[in-house]
Amino acid sequence: MAITREAVLGVLKQITDPTGHGDIVSAGVVRALNVDSGTVRFVMEIDPARADAYVPVREQAEAAISALGGVESVSVVLTGHSNPSAPPDLQPSRKSEPQGPEKIPGVARIVAIASGKGGVGKSTLSANLACALAAEGIRVGLLDADVYGPSQPRMLGVSGRPSSPDGKTILPMRNHGVTMMSIGLMTNDDQAVVWRGPMLMRALQQMMMQVQWGALDVLLVDLPPGTGDVQMTLAQKAHVDGAIIVSTPQDVALLDARKGIDMFRQLNVPILGMIENMSTHICSSCGHEEHVFGQGGVAHEAEKLGVPLLAEIPLHLDIRVAADGGAPIVVSAPDSAQAASFQEVARGLISQGAV
Numbered sequence: 001m002a003i004t005r006e007a008v009l010g011v012l013k014q015i016t017d018p019t020g021h022g023d024i025v026s027a028g029v030v031r032a033l034n035v036d037s038g039t040v041r042f043v044m045e046i047d048p049a050r051a052d053a054y055v056p057v058r059e060q061a062e063a064a065i066s067a068l069g070g071v072e073s074v075s076v077v078l079t080g081h082s083n084p085s086a087p088p089d090l091q092p093s094r095k096s097e098p099q100g101p102e103k104i105p106g107v108a109r110i111v112a113i114a115s116g117k118g119g120v121g122k123s124t125l126s127a128n129l130a131c132a133l134a135a136e137g138i139r140v141g142l143l144d145a146d147v148y149g150p151s152q153p154r155m156l157g158v159s160g161r162p163s164s165p166d167g168k169t170i171l172p173m174r175n176h177g178v179t180m181m182s183i184g185l186m187t188n189d190d191q192a193v194v195w196r197g198p199m200l201m202r203a204l205q206q207m208m209m210q211v212q213w214g215a216l217d218v219l220l221v222d223l224p225p226g227t228g229d230v231q232m233t234l235a236q237k238a239h240v241d242g243a244i245i246v247s248t249p250q251d252v253a254l255l256d257a258r259k260g261i262d263m264f265r266q267l268n269v270p271i272l273g274m275i276e277n278m279s280t281h282i283c284s285s286c287g288h289e290e291h292v293f294g295q296g297g298v299a300h301e302a303e304k305l306g307v308p309l310l311a312e313i314p315l316h317l318d319i320r321v322a323a324d325g326g327a328p329i330v331v332s333a334p335d336s337a338q339a340a341s342f343q344e345v346a347r348g349l350i351s352q353g354a355v
């Protein structure tokens, strides 16, 4: 028998909210419930200061739902919200919160790394570029805002949960000279998270403004693919100094890349350039070169759109193995030909004063 949303809610309504607001459903803690052929997912949006009290509640909810017939898997994610009971600030003498783009404290520049389509290598580029900039002495941060597939913890070899000594600020992680924070570190491994618009925006804002980035020359933001809420929120809430668009030479990737460029232009974010990834395939055993996805597509598109082409990065097994192993190629084999194209992008950005 297929499990229903009502049955899940029925079980959750039996669980008491530890803050004394009745059950966890009526307390408004249960959000984004998704019941789909045996898989139950939801988010428990809680006051971060009470996180400890909710850990057993989450376990209780998971166990109770698992015990229902027809349930194959349950994933529950705890996320923090700002204290909703804080009194509103009505003092007329106080300056109101700025609504427009803000600077992140200590961060000199923000550069967004975007792609129109998923799987084109945006995260691989972001990880390598961050490490290459760090190797050039740039104080660099990397914010992994790819809510649909956060891959920076894996690519930069970072794991564990970031700590929050005061329950307000979040301490970032650091590896290969890069200060990093990922939405993937705020959720449990292998859990698909269903992010709703407002929650997503709050999570992004928390990662930008509550993380103690320290003094950075540049913060790279690895965006989810496409032109959605995260891109909009980033450009509206923070002052973004430039965007880099990653694409493969394939027509469909290029078409989507063009949409990305249009969006950033509308948001008044300067386009620093395009990068062609998986430009050509170089065989790791014989060195033979083949244009798997066509040739020169991004160069042609960049020229048409009047934006610089920053690099053409080959498709090479070593790049994938290094990125998926936690030490990007610019760290694991900095003198290799494969690392060179990423290092060139880093040096190019430094010499044009973009980072």
Ligand SMILES: Nc1ncnc2c1ncn2[C@@H]1O[C@H](COP(=O)(O)OP(=O)(O)OP(=O)(O)O)[C@@H](O)[C@H]1O
Pocket (backbone or CB within 6 Å): 115, 117, 118, 119, 120, 121, 122, 123, 124, 125, 146, 149, 151, 224, 225, 277, 278, 313, 314, 315, 316, 317, 318, 319, 320, 321, 323, 324
């Ligand atoms: N130049 C390359 N050579 C070899 N493998 C690559 C290259 N670029 C990316 N890859 C591999 O392709 C896969 C997808 O890359 P990546 O995760 O960086 O893409 P993405 O655009 O960030 O995807 P998504 O936005 O869907 O997360 C990864 O396994 C990565 O290691």
